[in-house]
Amino acid sequence: MDFLADNYDLAATLASGQAFRWRWLDGAWEGVVAGRWVRLRQAEDRIHAEAAVPVEDWDWLRHYLQLDIDLGRIFQTFPPDEPLQSSIRSCAGLRLLRQDPWECLASFICSSTKQIVQIQQIIALLCLRFGQPLPVPRGHEPVHSFPDFRRLAEATESGLRDCKLGFRAPYLLDSARQLRDGQVDLAALHGLPLEEARAQLLRLPGVGLKIADCVLLFAYGFQRAFPVDVWIMRALRCLYFPKRRVKPARLRHFSQTHFGPHAGYAQQYLFHYMRTGGKTVGNATAPQTAIQAAGGSS
DNA sequence: TACCAGGAGAGCG
């Protein structure tokens, strides 16, 4: 299947710390979407997709990749400040995915004080141990589904600790059990006001403001959700309040008022810009040295 | 060796 994908940076999108199961193998991206193994290749303004079993309707992938959104219209809502515009120039084509709520929630419960590589390892172990084998191409190594919350609710804390979850193990386990027992209904959050949907997620153990906003943004598409982590904190300090002591509360207020109705998109561009050091743009006017001094390069 | 990683929760005053 071929999709028209104008102004789409597949690599930046799949490797930007939103989703954690994509792997770069032999010049293509392999992952699992909606319970199906898929392999993606980008060529110019097209994305080629192949699955392990015949697919008649590809809407699930189109939706996941958010192929139909108008990125340019989102950019028009951004404030015209230099840091954000530089971020856009450094990785134009970066998109927000539309992930499965449970997988996204569980993934970010696993994410706290972990580097992205470590998060990927934890999730790979969870899938291997608790997921189910999926159809894959002949000769391909086994690939497992992301385990649903009913399956993880039946796990043990030590079983999860075997997957390197550490102190996050009881958080994930108890969250899975609360979902199984119907104390929170993830399917009911679609279309709720942002604050109400966030309040539901915050009831789950191991879910604070940052993780709740990640799920609201990456799974439900709440465009105003603005997860504030250490990278974004650095980005805001470094790019918007250099040489000033600003309290986290003020930075959070700034993030909620400055960036407009698609603030979550702005957040993702700043995050990517901060993590990559803005390297991909040739004529960057960005304070590269300031970014590196803030710890944004590794 | 010491420090840090896309945090959250509990315990303080």
Next chain:
DNA sequence: CGCTCTCATGGT
């Protein structure tokens, strides 16, 4: 409320 401490694990 705002601050500090702890939590588990792997990498530099």
